[in-house]
Amino acid sequence: MTSDERRVSIMELLKTRGRCMKGIELAEIFNVSRQVIVQDIAVLRASGEAIIATPTGYFVTPPRESVSLRKTIVTKHEGVDSIEEELVTIVDNGGKILDVIVEHPVYGEIRGNLMVGTRYDVEQFMKKVREDRAEPLSSLTEGLHLHTIEVPDEETYERILRELKKRNYLI
Amino acid sequence: MTSDERRVSIMELLKTRGRCMKGIELAEIFNVSRQVIVQDIAVLRASGEAIIATPTGYFVTPPRESVSLRKTIVTKHEGVDSIEEELVTIVDNGGKILDVIVEHPVYGEIRGNLMVGTRYDVEQFMKKVREDRAEPLSSLTEGLHLHTIEVPDEETYERILRELKKRNYLI
DNA sequence: TTGGTGACAAGACAGCTGTAAAGTCATTTA
DNA sequence: TAAATGACTTTACAGCTGTCTTGTCACCAA
Numbered sequence: 001m002t003s004d005e006r007r008v009s010i011m012e013l014l015k016t017r018g019r020c021m022k023g024i025e026l027a028e029i030f031n032v033s034r035q036v037i038v039q040d041i042a043v044l045r046a047s048g049e050a051i052i053a054t055p056t057g058y059f060v061t062p063p064r065e066s067v068s069l070r071k072t073i074v075t076k077h078e079g080v081d082s083i084e085e086e087l088v089t090i091v092d093n094g095g096k097i098l099d100v101i102v103e104h105p106v107y108g109e110i111r112g113n114l115m116v117g118t119r120y121d122v123e124q125f126m127k128k129v130r131e132d133r134a135e136p137l138s139s140l141t142e143g144l145h146l147h148t149i150e151v152p153d154e155e156t157y158e159r160i161l162r163e164l165k166k167r168n169y170l171i
Numbered sequence: 172m173t174s175d176e177r178r179v180s181i182m183e184l185l186k187t188r189g190r191c192m193k194g195i196e197l198a199e200i201f202n203v204s205r206q207v208i209v210q211d212i213a214v215l216r217a218s219g220e221a222i223i224a225t226p227t228g229y230f231v232t233p234p235r236e237s238v239s240l241r242k243t244i245v246t247k248h249e250g251v252d253s254i255e256e257e258l259v260t261i262v263d264n265g266g267k268i269l270d271v272i273v274e275h276p277v278y279g280e281i282r283g284n285l286m287v288g289t290r291y292d293v294e295q296f297m298k299k300v301r302e303d304r305a306e307p308l309s310s311l312t313e314g315l316h317l318h319t320i321e322v323p324d325e326e327t328y329e330r331i332l333r334e335l336k337k338r339n340y341l342i
Numbered sequence: 343t344t345g346g347t348g349a350c351a352a353g354a355c356a357g358c359t360g361t362a363a364a365g366t367c368a369t370t371t372a
Numbered sequence: 373t374a375a376a377t378g379a380c381t382t383t384a385c386a387g388c389t390g391t392c393t394t395g396t397c398a399c400c401a402a
Contacts, residue, residue, distance in 0.1 A: 003349070023389070033351050038390065054225050055359045055388045061232055100278070105303040106296070107283030112275060125277070132276040174379075194359070204381050209360065226358045226389045 191228030
C-alpha cells in the first residue's frame with residue numbers, strides 16, 4: 001500500500017464512519033506510526049479535505065446528514081385516479097413525497113413541489129388537481145416521472161417499493 | 172451577568188466569529204475561570220448546541236455559508252427573443268442563472284434547471300428552445316417568472332438589477 | 343561507490359480540552 | 373442559628389493533536 005492509497009483509505013474511513021477516529025487508531029489500522037497519520041492528515045487537508053481534529057480524534061463533517069433518508073423513485077401511470085393511489089400507497093407506508101420530477105426537452109429536469117405526507121395532504125392535492133383541471137407534470141412524459149420521497153429508514157423504503165411494485169407503478 | 176446570560180453570550184461569540192475560541196480566551200473575556208467555561212460548554216451542548224472542541228479551541232460549524240450569493244429576481248417578458256436578451260443581460264454582468272421558477276396552480280412552484288453562466292450557455296439554451304419549439308415555462312404565467320441567480324457579490328447583483336430595469340424586464 | 347531523496351519510526355514537548363477533587367463565599371432553607 | 377445549595381476558583385492530571393528532532397532504511401542517479 002502506497003502513501004497515496006493509505007490517504008485515500010483514511011478519507012474513506014473518516015467519511016464512512018460517522019464517529020471520531022484517533023490518530024493512534026488509524027496508525028494501528030494501517031500499521032504505521034501515529035506521526036505518519038499526522039502527516040497524512042496534513043497532506044489531505046492541504047488538498048482541500050475538511051478534516052477536523054478534536055481531542056477525541058479526527059472527523060469530517062457529514063455532508064448534509066439528515067435524520068431521515070431521501071430516496072428517488074421512478075414511477076409510471078396514467079390518469080388522475082392512479083396519481084391518488086400512488087400517493088396514498090407511499091404515505092400509508094410511512095413515506096413523504098417531496099416533489100415530482102419530469103424530464104423536459106429544454107430545461108432538463110423540472111421539479112414541482114408536493115410535500116405530501118399524510119392522507120389529508122393527498123386529499124388536498126387531488127382536490128386542487130381536479131378543481132383546476134391542471135395537467136399533471138407527468139403528462140409531459142406519458143406518465144413517466146420521478147419522486148423524491150423522505151423515509152425514516154431503509155426498511156420503510158423497501159416496503160414502499162414492494163407496495164408500488166405490487167400495484168405496477170414501479171419502473 | 173448571570174450564568175445563563177454568559178452562556179448565551181458564548182454562543183453568540185462562537186457563531187459570530189468564524190474562528191476558534193479557546194477556553195482560556197473565553198474565560199478572560201467573561202472574567203471567570205476556564206473551568207466555568209468548560210462547564211458552560213457542557214451545558215450548552217446538553218441543550219443541543221453543536222459546539223465542537225478542537226486543540227485550537229471551540230467552534231460551531233458555520234451554517235452552510237457559500238462563497239457566492241444567491242438571489243431571486245422576478246422578471247416578466249414575452250417572446251423568445253426577450254428570453255435571450257434577459258439571459259444575456261444577466262451573464263454579461265457577471266451573474267449565473269441557476270433556474271427558472273413559475274407558479275403552478277397545483278404544484279405551487281415549478282422549477283426548471285438552467286445553469287446558464289456564459290454567452291455560450293445562452294446560445295445552447297436558445298438553440299434547444301427553438302429546435303424543440305418547447306413552450307418556455309414562463310408562458311404558463313403570461314411571461315411572469317422568477318430566476319435564482321448566483322452572483323459573486325452585492326455590487327454585481329445591483330448592477331444586474333439596474334440593467335434589467337433599464338430594459339423593462341424587472342417587476 | 344557516493345550522495346541525495348522519500349518514507350517511516352521513535353521520542354520528547356507544548357497546547358488544548360475534559361474530568362476530578364477540595365476549598366471559598368454568598369444565598370437560601372429548615 | 374445552622375445546614376444546605378449554587379456558583380466559582382484553584383490545582384492536578386489524563387488524553388489528544390501538532391510540531392520538532394534524530395535516526396533508519398530503501399531507492400535512484402551521477
